[in-house]
Amino acid sequence: MEQSGDFIVFLGRFHPLFLHLPIGFLVLAVTLELASRTDKYVSLKPAVGFTLLLGAVSALVAAILGLMLAQDGGYSEDLLSLHKWLGIALVIFSFGAWILYEQKERRQTAQLKKAYAGSLVLMMVFLGGAGHYGGSLTHGTTYLTQNMPNGLRKLVGLPVNEGPKLITNLNEAEVFGDIIHPILETRCNSCHNESKKKGELQMHTVAALMKGGENGDVFVPGEPANSTMIQRVHLPEADEEHMPPKGKTQLTPEQIMLLEWWIGEGAPFDKKVAEVAKAAEIDAILQTLADPDANKTEVEILLAEGTLPPDLEKMNALKSKGVMIKSLSNDSNWLQVTIDKNLPVADLLAELAADFSEQVTWLDLKETPLADADLAAVSNFKHLTRLRLEKTPITDEAMDHLKGLNYLEFLNIYGSKVGDSGIEKLAGLRNLRRLYAWESDVTIAGAKQLEEKMAQLEVNLGFEVQVLDSLTVQVLPVGQTE
Numbered sequence: 001m002e003q004s005g006d007f008i009v010f011l012g013r014f015h016p017l018f019l020h021l022p023i024g025f026l027v028l029a030v031t032l033e034l035a036s037r038t039d040k041y042v043s044l045k046p047a048v049g050f051t052l053l054l055g056a057v058s059a060l061v062a063a064i065l066g067l068m069l070a071q072d073g074g075y076s077e078d079l080l081s082l083h084k085w086l087g088i089a090l091v092i093f094s095f096g097a098w099i100l101y102e103q104k105e106r107r108q109t110a111q112l113k114k115a116y117a118g119s120l121v122l123m124m125v126f127l128g129g130a131g132h133y134g135g136s137l138t139h140g141t142t143y144l145t146q147n148m149p150n151g152l153r154k155l156v157g158l159p160v161n162e163g164p165k166l167i168t169n170l171n172e173a174e175v176f177g178d179i180i181h182p183i184l185e186t187r188c189n190s191c192h193n194e195s196k197k198k199g200e201l202q203m204h205t206v207a208a209l210m211k212g213g214e215n216g217d218v219f220v221p222g223e224p225a226n227s228t229m230i231q232r233v234h235l236p237e238a239d240e241e242h243m244p245p246k247g248k249t250q251l252t253p254e255q256i257m258l259l260e261w262w263i264g265e266g267a268p269f270d271k272k273v274a275e276v277a278k279a280a281e282i283d284a285i286l287q288t289l290a291d292p293d294a295n296k297t298e299v300e301i302l303l304a305e306g307t308l309p310p311d312l313e314k315m316n317a318l319k320s321k322g323v324m325i326k327s328l329s330n331d332s333n334w335l336q337v338t339i340d341k342n343l344p345v346a347d348l349l350a351e352l353a354a355d356f357s358e359q360v361t362w363l364d365l366k367e368t369p370l371a372d373a374d375l376a377a378v379s380n381f382k383h384l385t386r387l388r389l390e391k392t393p394i395t396d397e398a399m400d401h402l403k404g405l406n407y408l409e410f411l412n413i414y415g416s417k418v419g420d421s422g423i424e425k426l427a428g429l430r431n432l433r434r435l436y437a438w439e440s441d442v443t444i445a446g447a448k449q450l451e452e453k454m455a456q457l458e459v460n461l462g463f464e465v466q467v468l469d470s471l472t473v474q475v476l477p478v479g480q481t482e
């Protein structure tokens with residue numbers, strides 16, 4: 001008995017190969033039918049009946065092979081039964097269409113013609129349905145949509161793919177949910193899911209995984225070596241029982257270590273990484289799962305994201321007027337700009353703001369005869385991260401124009417006329433980390449006050465104020481010795 005069973009499954013495995021014949025023949029038959037209604041292809045008419053017959057016979061063979069394959073088991077009952085009945089309906093309707101075609105050729109009644117046309121339509125519906133559910137059986141129900149571009153996904157109402165999820169806070173991450181489940185999901189679930197349960201094992205939910213497979217539990221909490229899922233991944237790849245089966249994407253040694261770690265620590269489903277013991281080597285692997293962006297500043301993330309390419313022609317026009325304007329680095333669209341002290345700074349700033357407000361991230365206006373009002377143009381550079389205004393005649397009023405520069409990280413007002421009430425206006429700049437205010441009107445008290453409001457900020461008042469002042473007491477008058 002065992003032998004004949006195997007042989008049936010052997011034949012059944014030709015189903016996925018053979019099923020393309022009825023699809024081809026039946027689609028061709030309908031195409032010929034439609035084409036033969038035009039004057040040009042009217043001569044194709046006699047071919048329709050024969051093509052339909054070929055389609056019907058091949059559909060019958062494919063259906064028989066399909067029933068044999070189903071003996072193999074491991075398919076979702078619901079999907080399988082839908083696919084099976086649609087396939088059987090297809091066989092019936094394709095033979096029906098052929099018979100009606102032959103009848104209609106003999107007796108050209110309006111009724112027969114209608115019935116024939118109707119049978120063709122239904123036949124195509126069953127073909128589409130059987131094909132669709134067949135595809136879902138072998139590839140899973142998300143096969144078609146898995147790689148759908150996000151724009152299209154939104155359009156048809158599917159959740160947007162976010163790509164592999166990186167862990168932002170490792171200690172707070174769920175051991176199972178954030179670390180183990182993603183491994184099973186990408187390496188095992190394609191065969192152990194709701195529609196395909198190879199070895200009677202499903203892994204798509206916690207309950208399913210705990211239920212185990214046809215041979216019972218697949219993991220023993222605390223005993224990785226006695227857990228079949230671990231035993232199987234360690235078998236030589238050529239072994240029939242090796243998981244994932246030969247030819248499929250294999251687990252990496254790190255992924256295997258993580259699975260063993262999880263089972264070794266009692267296979268918890270509700271613990272966080274911080275709550276579970278881990279050897280140094282596990283810790284090192286876990287670190288690689290953490291989001292490298294997690295510790296990046298907002299400004300670093302902005303700069304890494306990039307921006308729109310600047311208009312090269314307009315860039316050259318500005319260069320010809322003497323403005324130093326160039327990319328921040330070879331492969332970036334971010335611009336760094338210096339306007340020399342001898343250039344008409346107000347006009348050039350306005351021109352720059354009109355065309356490069358997206359791209360300018362470093363701006364150097366040092367020593368220019370800048371008026372407070374001229375800085376209104378600077379408020380347009382919303383991606384500005386560094387601004388140099390040292391040795392310009394600007395006053396407190398100028399700071400009003402900087403209030404919206406949310407990415408500003410470095411500001412230099414050394415040697416300007418800006419004072420304490422000026423820098424107070426910068427208190428909302430969440431990314432401001434360095435303020436150089438040496439020889440301006442800013443006092444130590446004013447600087448301290450701002451630093452207290454802004455934890456990330458360091459105000460630099462220069463060597464002179466902070467260090468020399470305290471040194472002078474120790475410096476002896478010239479000529480005097482101890």
Ligand code: HEC
Pocket residue numbers: 184187188189190191192198199200201212213214215216218228229232233240241242243244245248251
């Ligand atoms: C390409 C399909 C496929 C993939 C991917 C796959 N398996 Fe399997 N798995 C099978 C088949 C088929 C069986 C049943 C035949 C057998 O027992 O070897 C099975 C059986 C099992 C069993 C035995 C269940 C039982 O009770 O007998 C375990 C455990 C298992 N798989 C674990 C895994 C793990 C862990 C992964 C991921 C690392 C995985 N499988 C990935 C196809 C797959």
